[in-house]
Amino acid sequence: MKVNDAVTGVALLALAAVLLWHIQGFPEMPGQKFGPAWFPGLIAIGLGVCGARLVYAGARHRGPWMTLPGWTHGARPLAAVASVLGGLGFYIFAADTLGFHFTALLLMALWTRLMGASWRIVVPVTVLSPIVIHLAFYKL
Template sequence: MLLWHIQGFPEMPGQKFGPAWFPGLIAIGLGVCGARLVYAGARRRGPWMTLPEWAHGGRPLAAVASVLGGLGFYIIAADTLGFHFTALLLMALWTRLMGASWRIVVPVAVLAPIVIHLAFYKLLRIPLPWGVLERFAF
């Protein structure tokens, strides 16, 4: 589906690779990995689905729920709060749920959004929402 969608992306004059190149590469890689997983699963005998031992505890289920809830929170809050504050909150929550101490949580939560923003803004040239920081950004 992604490969079909990116066909409509416009060409960028003077660029060897257009905006569809990176998503297309990711889509092809995910498709190949998915096909290999299906093939390996079809060859395996036994039950179709079993939960690993770690999935029976409360902390792993809370971590999975926090990722799904965090993605929903990002969709709702990123335009208003901006990427930086939303990512800071989510990184703090997720690293804390993984059991990190506050000594680790604070630098990771502060530095990760900055590094991610620079990667998207400078390398990929993809703007992320500024939210409340928009008046300071420009």
């Protein structure tokens, strides 16, 4: 998805404004030249400058607010994206009951198959992924 630069620039300008407003309440540090608002203020100024440049660039090159890539017009890619979002919700509710390994096995099988992988790829990825994830997060 391609979002027009002007839209992104307006979002950055809004973020910079909120950040500048928020740091006004930061206390002064006695005996220090720069207080706790100094660094966030610099970040806000940088975001504002970048946002203004993006708004300027987006205004110069007029175009649609948002364009979708070609793959979004097919049913299979949209089903794959929906399955990832639905699968994450399923994981949240089912992992405590089914356990990590079985839930991950089901989701990896579904996701790799919907992404277009053959069964030759699906089976090893489905079996090995939960094991590798378990070793990486629980044993390291």
